[in-house]
Amino acid sequence: MDYCFYCADDEKRKSLMIEIIKLDFSTIYLNKDQSHLGRVVVKYNDHKTEYFQLTEEERNGFFKELAIASQAIYNLYKPNKLNYATFGDLVPHIHVHLVPKYKDKLNWGSAFDDSLEKQFLLEADYNKMIAEIKDEIEKLTK
Amino acid sequence: MDYCFYCADDEKRKSLMIEIIKLDFSTIYLNKDQSHLGRVVVKYNDHKTEYFQLTEEERNGFFKELAIASQAIYNLYKPNKLNYATFGDLVPHIHVHLVPKYKDKLNWGSAFDDSLEKQFLLEADYNKMIAEIKDEIEKLTK
Numbered sequence: 294m295d296y297c298f299y300c301a302d303d304e305k306r307k308s309l310m311i312e313i314i315k316l317d318f319s320t321i322y323l324n325k326d327q328s329h330l331g332r333v334v335v336k337y338n339d340h341k342t343e344y345f346q347l348t349e350e351e352r353n354g355f356f357k358e359l360a361i362a363s364q365a366i367y368n369l370y371k372p373n374k375l376n377y378a379t380f381g382d383l384v385p386h387i388h389v390h391l392v393p394k395y396k397d398k399l400n401w402g403s404a405f406d407d408s409l410e411k412q413f414l415l416e417a418d419y420n421k422m423i424a425e426i427k428d429e430i431e432k433l434t435k
Numbered sequence: 436m437d438y439c440f441y442c443a444d445d446e447k448r449k450s451l452m453i454e455i456i457k458l459d460f461s462t463i464y465l466n467k468d469q470s471h472l473g474r475v476v477v478k479y480n481d482h483k484t485e486y487f488q489l490t491e492e493e494r495n496g497f498f499k500e501l502a503i504a505s506q507a508i509y510n511l512y513k514p515n516k517l518n519y520a521t522f523g524d525l526v527p528h529i530h531v532h533l534v535p536k537y538k539d540k541l542n543w544g545s546a547f548d549d550s551l552e553k554q555f556l557l558e559a560d561y562n563k564m565i566a567e568i569k570d571e572i573e574k575l576t577k
Contacts, residue, residue: 342516343505343506343509343516343517344498344501344502344505344517344519345502345503345505345506345509347502349499352495352498352499352502353494353495353498356486356494356495356498357491357494359486360486360487360489360494361487363485363486363487364485364487367485367487373524374484374485374522374523374524374527375485375486376520376521376522376523376524377486377520377521378518378519378520378521378522378546379518379519379520380516380518380520380546381516381518382515382516382518382536382543382544382545383544385516394524401524402524402525403524404520404522404546404548404549406546407546
């Protein structure tokens with residue numbers, strides 16, 4: 294298998310996102326770029342690259358956890374719409390960018406754009422978000 | 436409910452895509468813009484706007500059909516990667532843009548870009564694609 298930063302779980306992965314919680318089928322990360330408040334990544338735990346490679350159990354489990362993550366972000370940050378995107382041409386390990394969109398704010402009405410200036414937070418602010426997202430996901434998975 | 440072109444199933448919807456097949460939970464449309472060969476839309480049949488609004492049965496059924504559609508497109512056109520995206524800030528009815536990406540071709544390695552010049556086909560070519568995609572999906576749903 295080619296190098297995969299999700300599987301290596303190395304500095305490259307850590308430079309982009311911070312682990313919030315590992316669930317049965319997926320791991321939820323807080324995106325360091327918080328230009329879209331509440332943006333997270335939902336990564337499938339094993340190295341699969343297309344949805345159709347998942348067994349029924351894996352697919353049902355993964356999308357259940359994606360729905361839980363999206364519900365948690367919605368409950369906490371009240372976006373007007375959530376965007377869900379799996380690209381991965383260069384990083385094919387299945388992961389979903391879960392991007393909250395706010396009416397009349399950044400990229401509203403168009404695809405989110407990762408070429409714009411990024412918005413990084415202070416460590417204390419990341420930690421607050423991680424704690425509240427983790428808490429909300431744990432409530433929803435009970 | 437606000438106007439929704441998927442629910443209205445009107446000229447606006449028909450200007451963008453052509454119905455291929457209606458399944459139990461979703462309808463698959465061929466995107467008229469075929470800049471990315473094999474691009475389709477997988478629409479949830481009822482008007483829901485976020486994944487977490489689906490019941491377990493609806494979610495499992497929808498993502499099963501999305502996996503079938505992606506397998507069909509993969510089998511027919513052999514992309515190097517499929518991209519899957521639900522945006523919908525302005526058209527919130529759940530739908531996934533299933534966009535095949537080809538190495539070193541349009542938008543490879545970045546998000547697909549709908550602002551570029553579109554590539555429309557002759558009716559006979561749409562009809563050929565619709566027939567082959569429908570046939571492949573029917574094989575996979577048996």
